[in-house]
Amino acid sequence: MAAALLHDGLQSARGGTIVEALSYALEAAQPAVKEGFTVREERWGGDLAAGQPLPIPHQLFKGNDYWFWMGTDSKGATISVHIYDKNGKLVEDEFWQKGQKAAAKIRPKRTGTYYLLVEVEKSTEERTVWSLAYGFR
Amino acid sequence: MLMSSKIMKPRFLYARTGAASATQLHDAAKFALKVCLSCVSLSSALLANQPAKSIVLKEFPKATNLVEQVVVPVPSEVFSALDKLGKQGWAEVVRPQKGVASPSGGKEQISLLLGIVIADGFVAVEAENAEEVKAIGNSVRTLAKTIGVEKAVSRRANSIVEFAEKRRWVEVRKELDLALADVRQAMQELNSDSLAQLVSLGGWIRGTEALSTVVSKSFSKDGAELLYQPVLVEHFNLRLQALPEVAKSLPVIAKILAGLSEIQPLMGKGDGEIPVKAVAEIGRICGELVTAVSAKGL
Numbered sequence: 447m448a449a450a451l452l453h454d455g456l457q458s459a460r461g462g463t464i465v466e467a468l469s470y471a472l473e474a475a476q477p478a479v480k481e482g483f484t485v486r487e488e489r490w491g492g493d494l495a496a497g498q499p500l501p502i503p504h505q506l507f508k509g510n511d512y513w514f515w516m517g518t519d520s521k522g523a524t525i526s527v528h529i530y531d532k533n534g535k536l537v538e539d540e541f542w543q544k545g546q547k548a549a550a551k552i553r554p555k556r557t558g559t560y561y562l563l564v565e566v567e568k569s570t571e572e573r574t575v576w577s578l579a580y581g582f583r
Numbered sequence: 584m585l586m587s588s589k590i591m592k593p594r595f596l597y598a599r600t601g602a603a604s605a606t607q608l609h610d611a612a613k614f615a616l617k618v619c620l621s622c623v624s625l626s627s628a629l630l631a632n633q634p635a636k637s638i639v640l641k642e643f644p645k646a647t648n649l650v651e652q653v654v655v656p657v658p659s660e661v662f663s664a665l666d667k668l669g670k671q672g673w674a675e676v677v678r679p680q681k682g683v684a685s686p687s688g689g690k691e692q693i694s695l696l697l698g699i700v701i702a703d704g705f706v707a708v709e710a711e712n713a714e715e716v717k718a719i720g721n722s723v724r725t726l727a728k729t730i731g732v733e734k735a736v737s738r739r740a741n742s743i744v745e746f747a748e749k750r751r752w753v754e755v756r757k758e759l760d761l762a763l764a765d766v767r768q769a770m771q772e773l774n775s776d777s778l779a780q781l782v783s784l785g786g787w788i789r790g791t792e793a794l795s796t797v798v799s800k801s802f803s804k805d806g807a808e809l810l811y812q813p814v815l816v817e818h819f820n821l822r823l824q825a826l827p828e829v830a831k832s833l834p835v836i837a838k839i840l841a842g843l844s845e846i847q848p849l850m851g852k853g854d855g856e857i858p859v860k861a862v863a864e865i866g867r868i869c870g871e872l873v874t875a876v877s878a879k880g881l
Contacts, residue, residue: 484659486760507809510660530640557811
């Protein structure tokens with residue numbers, strides 16, 4: 447399962463690990479929440495093999511600021527999320543990676559379809575569970 | 584911050600007074616080499632974490648679960664963007680509840696209506712109309728009960744009413760978003776993923792109607808651009824096409840499929856420039872769909 451819409455009650459095949467991955471994503475969101483970002487209740491989650499990024503299409507609106515926060519339950523894994531426009535051009539304003547968390551920010555110049563490229567860059571596991579949340583203001 | 588890296592050129596250090604001795608030069612060279620190697624190592628590390636400046640989307644395996652990957656924005660997300668363009672006439676687009684919504688039709692129609700009513704809640708919050716928000720909270724509870732997910736939203740419905748009474752609009756928006764999420768989750772737990780999608784669709788239709796109406800009244804290119812949502816139209820089209828045949832053949836679903844096929848060229852053209860006529864047309868189509876879903880005996 448590369449990616450699916452996630453609700454807190456959903457379990458991965460390994461049980462409970464998407465919830466844990468989400469907890470890291472939401473932990474990453476906290477500083478932005480203090481700055482007025484609203485975190486959406488719908489998220490993405492799944493499992494990926496290392497080195498096989500997945501582009502997730504998403505609608506963004508000009509005028510809003512957005513943060514995307516990614517988390518994994520796998521200690522030692524390196525994950526990343528980046529934002530591309532519909533032509534495949536990197537358009538994020540900021541990104542960071544730290545431990546089991548990663549994030550990217552954008553103030554889109556146009557309304558439309560963007561792609562969130564999530565990747566497990568390295569991991570000791572064959573497939574690594576991840577979760578992605580987002581917020582806007 | 585995106586990290587930039589530089590490869591530093593080694594610099595040899597000389598004492599300012601007098602010529603440097605051979606030992607001093609040797610030490611300086613060793614130091615410079617160490618600095619140089621550190622920079623190369625750091626640069627490599629930095630470069631390794633740099634994302635590709637561009638990707639070729641076609642080269643990624645066609646996502647068989649594209650349909651599952653799309654998260655539908657809540658109305659407050661697009662309303663938030665529109666509000667940044669200036670004060671909008673939200674009061675004019677509130678759809679009075681006239682009491683508690685009365686369920687009509689099968690589960691598919693009621694699920695669509697539930698989504699519409701939740702979206703009505705977001706519109707009423709924009710208009711800061713506490714009485715309408717309270718009526719909507721009660722309607723959400725009634726509609727949810729009809730399709731067996733009352734337990735999931737009861738707490739949310741109570742919170743919506745409570746926060747509306749106190750005019751705490753940020754909390755009302757949060758509870759509306761949570762209500763949407765709770766309803767969808769409850770439906771998925773009942774193995775009714777298709778009904779969960781219909782709730783999202785109902786909310787999107789009503790939200791788009793409200794957005795179109797507000798933008799039409801005070802047209803701007805930036806406001807109209809907010810309607811440029813090709814990925815969402817495609818998503819809903821795919822979801823409806825994937826419904827069981829029995830559901831797909833329902834008149835209300837057929838109407839929506841027809842409506843989406845009319846909306847798609849209006850919303851998906853070009854680079855997001857949506858002319859004033861297209862905005863009005865999108866509003867008209869969505870308005871008709873809201874009316875159709877809300878009709879009794881369909």
